[in-house]
Amino acid sequence: MSKFSLFFLFGLLTHFGCLGYAQDSVYVRQILIKGNTRTKAKIIMREVAVREGDSLNKATLTDVLETDRRKIVNTNLFITVNIAVAEVSSTVIDVEIEVKERLYFVAYPVFYLADRNINEWWYERRRDLSRTIFGVYSRHSNLTGNNDQLKLRAEFGFVPNFEVAYSTPYLDKELTKRISLGALYVMNKTMAYRTWQDKLQFFQSEARQRERLYLYSVFSQRKGFYQSQQLELSYTQVQIGDTIAALNPDYFLHARQKQSYFLASYAYIYDKRDNRQYALDGYLISFSAAKYGLLPTDNVNLFSLAAAYTQYIPLGKKFYANYSLRGRMSLPQKQPFLQTLGLGYRNDLVRGYELYVIDGQQYGLLKTNLKYNLFNRTFDLKRYLKIKQFNTFPLAAYLNSFIDVGYVRNRYSALNNSRLANKLITGAGIGLDVVTFYNVVGRVNYSLNGLGERRVFFAVTRDF
Structure with a gap:
């Protein structure tokens, strides 16, 4: 097999390997916060590990977001906290955090x-x-x-x-x-x-x-x-x-x-x-x-x-x-x-x-x-x-x-x-x-x- 063929085969394997990796991950385009009439967004984001621009594994995405939801709950500032995912494309998502504030x-x-x-x-x-x-x-x-x-x-x-x-x-x-x-x-x-x-x-x-x-x-x-x-x-x-x-x-x-x-x-x-x-x-x-x-x-x-x-x-x-x-x-x-x-x-x-x-x-x-x-x-x-x-x-x-x-x-x-x-x-x-x-x-x-x-x-x- 020629050197050109080896390089071509290696390129194909790398390309499809990267595609396989990309298909298993999603890119966080933005994080949206709703319902925080009084609470500053930075106080909520203080509890969140996920950041805009992160690449997250699809298999663990639900667990990661649930962990962040629990941390927001434990601030004792909100009655309810929900975190949802809005799919922009097959590999891009928006994370939406919706809170209902307590009577402060x-x-x-x-x-x-x-x-x-x-x-x-x-x-x-x-x-x-x-x-x-x-x-x-x-x-x-x-x-x-x-x-x-x-x-x-x-x-x-x-x-x-x-x-x-x-x-x-x-x-x-x-x-x-x-x-x-x-x-x-x-x-x-x-x-x-x-x-x-x-x-x-x-x-x-x-x-x-x-x-x-x-x-x-x-x-x-x-x-x-x-x-x-x-x-x-x-x-x-x-x-x-x-x-x-x-x-x-x-x-x-x-x-x-x-x-x-x-x-x-x-x-x-x-x-x-x-x-x-x-x-x-x-x-x-x-x-x-x-x-x-x-x-x-x-x-x-x-x-x-x-x-x-x-x-x-x-x-x-x-x-x-x-x-x-x-x-x-x-x-x-x-x-x-x-x-x-x-x-x-x-x-x-x-x-x-x-x-x-x-x-x-x-x-x-x-x-x-x-x-x-x-x-x-x-x-x-x-x-x-x-x-x-x-x-x-x-x-x-x-x-x-x-x-x-x-x-x-x-x-x-x-x-x-x-x-x-x-x-x-x-x-x-x-x-x-x-x-x-x-x-x-x-x-x-x-x-x-x-x-x-x-x-x-x-x-x-x-x-x-």
Whole structure:
């Protein structure tokens, strides 16, 4: 075979090979964004990996665009997000992103319970309506269209408190850095002054028993689509009455009536969940370190480390599983009651022990779930509601079974006569989770704990 024939054959193979490659790919001519009346396009594009001029493999195109859609959803700026492809030719496409914006500004009266959860109020506080907080809450979650937030809160009743906070737009062209500033004032008359047998003990009074001022600044940075970190510098001042100091000399240690300190903390999060509101796939990693007391004049000297790993696993046929491992340690061993954090606050608890607070310097927690999706629908209410932020109503329900295991280490458990510290505790049960719009999740659980107690527990949460 001549050299000319070899070159001709090589050219044909290369030509048809390139044609085969081109047929497997599409060229993104443009990206169109619709529905963003207030939100700047750059805030949406911050979440999108696809760019104009990209060549995308046809086989993975749907998955790539779905990943970008989920990232836009997780900004919590939109009720719905849809990404569609408009075919210009067999090898050229336009990508169309259509969003429906949330109601960004809300101002409404608030009324809620002062206790840790509705279960403590229902079972332990005998449904006492005087233990309620009422007031006015206003928030703009997209003040200038750059995902910046302004929050104002004025509340009265059982625990009067006032807060103002602002998170700036991104400070750099890459849209990765921002600063949050805030101030919070809280006043208590009736207050928890210690735990006894793993239950909070309250002192009732008509006079002020505690005042707290909290000033904070937080610098946060996003790295890529899934990583974020933040550095906080804050100042806290707390004053208690002489009665509280006498009832619990360890509230601040040494029967002090005043505590003031600077705090520096660092937190890292890698969040690759499909939906932050109610995740069904992906995982979340978090780590934090905090130093209480930066100056010699500070009344607290404490260091803490915390870490967590949660994984969500779709099992198929509408079944889902997830588990979470969490832990915290702090030094020194002798700590003020106010800074001694074990299990029982927020979501750091063994389900079935919602009525208990287990103080300690270290803890570990394992939470597991197996879920079944009963239904997942979005209702179009345009015929009945003309306000676009409310006429799309998503609703989903999941049957849930769970088993939790926890352990709290407390070197001074005799001070509060703890029955649950320094031993393994377990809880299990079944429940129903209902997920709807504006990040509201309602839960009803029937739980059994290691003490043989059986109860129905309720929770309504709203994740931002």
